[in-house]
Amino acid sequence: MDHQSTRGSDKLKAVCTSVATLTPQQISQVAGGVSLTPIWWIRGTPHPFERLVDPGALTLPVDKLGMPGLR
């Protein structure tokens, strides 16, 4: 596998079955089912402050599609 020309997600799928079964559309469905923090993150500036205020803000119920856990 040519590391420089293959998609990172394809290389990930090759070693992680939980990702291999997902399509981008399914991921969007999951994302659409949760309340994402509407903050646009900033290039070159770490921005932990909002998250530190509410550390649970991005905890996602990603089991909506019955997805398996990490390998």
Next chain:
Amino acid sequence: MAYTGSAHVLQIHPTRLCNLRCQHCYSSSSPQERTMLDASVLCSAISDAASEGFNVLGVSGGEPLLYKPLPEVLAHARQLGMRTTVTSNGMLFTERRLRELQPLVHLIAISLDGIPASHNRIRGSERAFETMQAHLPMLRASGIDFGFIFTLTQHNLDELEWVAQFALQEGAKLLQIHPLEEVGYAAQQLRGKTPDATEGAYAWYWGQKIQEQVGPGLTVQVDLAFSDTIKNHPMLQALPPGTTSDTRRFAELVSPLVIEADGAVSPIQYGFAPWFSMGNLQRAPLSALLSQWRTQRWPHFQRLCQQVHTKIADTTEPYFLNWYDVLGREALGVLPVARAVNA
């Protein structure tokens, strides 16, 4: 505008001098660059920014540790009540330098571009990873919170889990995943490597799974917006009807605000479309630049944000996007229209 919650960010690049010349560097920094801003100019601008409501100072570069007055600038921001972050390659820490920074910095972010071989290739240095890693015990001992910034390309998502485990083992508090933008050196050396919507979707998902895996001690931050979130929050990109820019502090209109090493001031990101530039600190204080921009450019900028919002909202299939990159690209196309409006 760009919505950054209650954090209104002033990002400064005091110098483009760097000990490395990284392929993805958006500011085209290198050991040969000597562009540097005087600390008094920066401190004056920070004061003006604070009075306009900016409450976070992010110091980037170049390598900030090569900017000798860094403690002076950070101390000034802290005196004004700002929170402070410094983005570094992590290779130049010394005990003395960290002792100086410890009371002044809320968080140091270290660039980490993948497994050691990838990191070194992108940074053009065979010792970049090894040297950075060797400095981490010193950083931990200093007591300064730190995190890592991983630049996501079209080809490296598979390295993220390794990076997360490394960050966890080293005691980092933050793992920031930021998509590559083809600006600066990246425009020449990494053309076509920006992650597309498919990679963005998997990156977002994988970021959430890694967050579950590592637990709350390490915050995993994926710098991607979701189109449905933008669609459902129109107030995030424009002022509510009936309000005017005159009644708002500048930080509520534009965040981040960016000061480049040559004194240029831009909205949103380094190198943003020049027509939207606020001007240059070498010619006028920040307060004057912002005042002029508010009357001359803000209406166009607001229209730009609305155009981008409409485009995103009109797409039928939801997707993940880099809001800043989309805004920056759209801004480049605004120039003829804006000129026509001003004529």
